[in-house]
Amino acid sequence: MDIQLKRGLLDVCVLAAIRNEDSYGYKIIKDMKPYLELSESTLYTILKRLETANMLSVRTAEHDGRLRKYYHITGDGIKRIEDFKDDWKEIETIYRFVTKEEQEHA
Amino acid sequence: MDIQLKRGLLDVCVLAAIRNEDSYGYKIIKDMKPYLELSESTLYTILKRLETANMLSVRTAEHDGRLRKYYHITGDGIKRIEDFKDDWKEIETIYRFVTKEEQEHA
């Protein structure tokens, strides 16, 4: 997948990965893998950005004797996904523009 | 539209704007406007990038006493659009992942 295209999907995809239940870094990467692969450095950058933007909240909890940071989606995070749905309509129009073949002249 | 999303569509949209007939800067912006708005500084950056990547070729011609640069799509440019079509299948899968609602438990 083209890297610029990927950029537009990453944030929203991470939010989708924690939408139904709180999750943590390593699990998010594994859950997203079938859809979009991303490195750890990329994910942690994104998580920090989304936290700063109040699209998710963080809670640290112990698991098997070591700490994990669990991420929880907020109202703003949900809204981010809804905004993406609005963008989607425009994207589909653009897709049709890009892929439409030249029509025959008569 | 989210700016990151736009980034993934701009190049391919510019190529689509010159696909059926050669065009020039100002006209490309106007033709793209219904789909994706972009500034002149952005467009000329993109045109230069696509030229460097051999996705289009340039020809200067006089029009009403002043010079215009006409852009023509190349085989590599066509291929770029075809690659986008392939990416589209992945994008649709991601869209479904992002927008699917949590199913009821029982």
Next chain:
DNA sequence: ATATAATACATCGCGTTACGATGTATACCA
């Protein structure tokens, strides 16, 4: 027992990119 892989989080630096600001020059219209 010991090495390797998996889990888990984090930072730094680099290259790519969109875009506002700005500049130059001509044509057209009020």
Next chain:
DNA sequence: TGGTATACATCGTAACGCGATGTATTATAT
């Protein structure tokens, strides 16, 4: 005379993905 549209171009800035690298614990294989 001045404003608007046409037409192309460059510079600086900020955002972002990601490879490289680091730290630390747990599980698995040799």
